[in-house]
Amino acid sequence: MRDLHLPLNQTQRVRLEAALHELQTLAPAAASAAAVTVADNIAVNHEDNILKGHGTTDQDGEVVATLCGVVERVNKLVYVRTLRARYKPEVGDIIVGRVIEIAPKRWRLEINFSQDAVLMLSSMNLPDGIQRRRTAVDELNMRSIFEENDVVCAEVRGFQHDGSLHLQARSQKYGKLQRGQLLTVPAYLVKRRKLHFHHLEQYDVDLILGCNGFIWVGEHVVVREIADLKEDEQKLSAEAETFTPIETRRHICRLANAVRVLSALGFTLTVELIIQTAEASISSNVEINDMLGAEFYVQTAEREAKRRGDLLGKKR
Amino acid sequence: MEYVNPLTGFRVDGRRPNEMRQLKGEVGVVSRADGSALFEMGNTRVIAAVYGPREIQNRSQQQNNKEALVRCEYRMAEFSTGDRRRKPKGDRRSTEISLVIRQTMEASILTHLMPHSQIDIFVQVLQADGGTRSACINAATLALADAGIPMRDIVTSCSAGYLCSTPLLDLNYIEDSAGGADVTVGILAKMDKVTLLQMDAKLPMDTFETVMDLATEGCKAIATYIREVLLENTKQLECQRG
Numbered sequence: 001m002r003d004l005h006l007p008l009n010q011t012q013r014v015r016l017e018a019a020l021h022e023l024q025t026l027a028p029a030a031a032s033a034a035a036v037t038v039a040d041n042i043a044v045n046h047e048d049n050i051l052k053g054h055g056t057t058d059q060d061g062e063v064v065a066t067l068c069g070v071v072e073r074v075n076k077l078v079y080v081r082t083l084r085a086r087y088k089p090e091v092g093d094i095i096v097g098r099v100i101e102i103a104p105k106r107w108r109l110e111i112n113f114s115q116d117a118v119l120m121l122s123s124m125n126l127p128d129g130i131q132r133r134r135t136a137v138d139e140l141n142m143r144s145i146f147e148e149n150d151v152v153c154a155e156v157r158g159f160q161h162d163g164s165l166h167l168q169a170r171s172q173k174y175g176k177l178q179r180g181q182l183l184t185v186p187a188y189l190v191k192r193r194k195l196h197f198h199h200l201e202q203y204d205v206d207l208i209l210g211c212n213g214f215i216w217v218g219e220h221v222v223v224r225e226i227a228d229l230k231e232d233e234q235k236l237s238a239e240a241e242t243f244t245p246i247e248t249r250r251h252i253c254r255l256a257n258a259v260r261v262l263s264a265l266g267f268t269l270t271v272e273l274i275i276q277t278a279e280a281s282i283s284s285n286v287e288i289n290d291m292l293g294a295e296f297y298v299q300t301a302e303r304e305a306k307r308r309g310d311l312l313g314k315k316r
Numbered sequence: 317m318e319y320v321n322p323l324t325g326f327r328v329d330g331r332r333p334n335e336m337r338q339l340k341g342e343v344g345v346v347s348r349a350d351g352s353a354l355f356e357m358g359n360t361r362v363i364a365a366v367y368g369p370r371e372i373q374n375r376s377q378q379q380n381n382k383e384a385l386v387r388c389e390y391r392m393a394e395f396s397t398g399d400r401r402r403k404p405k406g407d408r409r410s411t412e413i414s415l416v417i418r419q420t421m422e423a424s425i426l427t428h429l430m431p432h433s434q435i436d437i438f439v440q441v442l443q444a445d446g447g448t449r450s451a452c453i454n455a456a457t458l459a460l461a462d463a464g465i466p467m468r469d470i471v472t473s474c475s476a477g478y479l480c481s482t483p484l485l486d487l488n489y490i491e492d493s494a495g496g497a498d499v500t501v502g503i504l505a506k507m508d509k510v511t512l513l514q515m516d517a518k519l520p521m522d523t524f525e526t527v528m529d530l531a532t533e534g535c536k537a538i539a540t541y542i543r544e545v546l547l548e549n550t551k552q553l554e555c556q557r558g
């Protein structure tokens with residue numbers, strides 16, 4: 001299986017296979033029936049005029065898939081939802097990206113899309129928080145806001161007519177991310193939700209699930225009001241020298257490893273599941289570095305199978 | 317040398333004339349790539365990795381900005397052949413095969429859906445035992461489908477030859493170097509269109525047709541197998557996702 005090249009012993013292999021098989025039986029039969037590969041025919045009723053969406057094409061009057069994925073039907077629309085593909089942005093998505101270039105008045109960000117995204121200087125809040133025209137001085141000082149290789153959180157603003165993707169960061173919650181880990185997972189594992197920023201109070205950790213499959217696990221930062229900013233500035237410079245406490249660092253690593261395990265097993269990443277996995281590792285006294293060992297993978301798969309089984313049982 | 321036993325009708329490696337070597341395809345072998353695959357045809361073993369669609373790295377290579385740029389690099393590992401020899405990167409053989417693979421794959425990729433981007437295909441031969449060109453195309457197809465790149469159809473490729481007045485399917489290294497004709501065919505499996513046809517040596521018209529038909533049959537068999545692998549993989553991913 002993908003990303004999963006583990007030194008499993010005989011018992012672990014059997015257990016993992018059993019758990020994965022369990023998951024397969026638990027999945028609704030419709031899901032596996034709707035799976036298509038490239039050039040498969042999609043059965044449609046031609047009498048009601050259907051709309052062909054993403055991943056489909058017309059060949060001799062038949063609707064044919066051009067991707068591997070799952071057929072979804074919404075009223076008249078028929079499309080193929082891909083599993084392992086690059087991120088497809090939608091307006092309003094919260095994403096995490098990495099700055100790769102500073103161009104005039106803009107930053108270019110790598111966001112796992114087919115092109116680099118553009119964050120304009122004019123579409124983000126300045127650190128002093130004042131709304132004003134961006135001057136040439138601001139343009140020269142762009143590196144003081146984001147440098148190359150910085151990790152940035154932003155929102156998808158929209159597509160320009162030439163097809164390039166524009167981002168915006170017009171709030172205090174967006175901006176540079178520091179003191180943490182960036183994890184990249186396949187984009188299909190992150191579902192669009194109302195909330196993508198999570199503050200896990202018990203760990204004092206921020207978790208950002210970017211829709212593009214970039215996940216940030218970092219030390220919690222207090223979002224300051226603009227008015228307080230000036231007063232805080234002195235504090236901030238003093239704070240910069242203090243380090244993240246070792247306890248928080250451990251929590252960051254533990255959560256990051258939980259994300260790694262879950263994404264390698266191909267489970268949808270939700271906050272609840274990530275916390276559960278981290279909690280389970282604590283309660284069964286698994287060291288942080290042992291979380292990436294074979295035994296914990298098997299345990300996680302088994303736990304997930306049990307959880308989904310319980311959920312299904314409740315529904316019935 | 318006898319390549320087909322006149323008594324039993326078996327070939328040097330014990331196959332029947334119209335029998336293919338054993339196929340094995342595996343998806344998702346390179347963790348950092350967007351899509352990757354390992355493809356085996358008997359002892360020929362090829363690994364393919366696909367990166368993209370991603371931002372164009374070298375703007376001067378961009379021909380038009382309405383379509384994606386497809387690039388391909390073919391390489392033979394030093395340990396892939398019997399004699400261990402350092403293979404320079406830009407030799408004529410690998411440049412030619414890179415070009416062939418690129419053109420074959422480009423015919424099926426829907427490049428107009430991904431403007432301003434490029435797709436990189438890297439194929440490396442791990443074990444060479446004849447038919448590396450075909451194996452590379454098959455591996456590249458698997459990897460592209462795994463990367464979620466929209467394609468018109470599955471491209472598959474298979475070779476066939478003509479030795480001892482018998483048409484032979486899927487030549488291995490010994491048969492390949494026998495000096496007979498070697499026909500490599502690549503088809504779009506469902507649309508039944510030919511995207512690649514190469515032949516070294518000459519064949520009479522009517523024999524050529526039987527040999528090509530044999531190769532086309534082989535391609536279709538490979539396509540069925542590749543689709544099985546992809547469907548299995550898709551189902552597994554969807555089930556685990558929950």
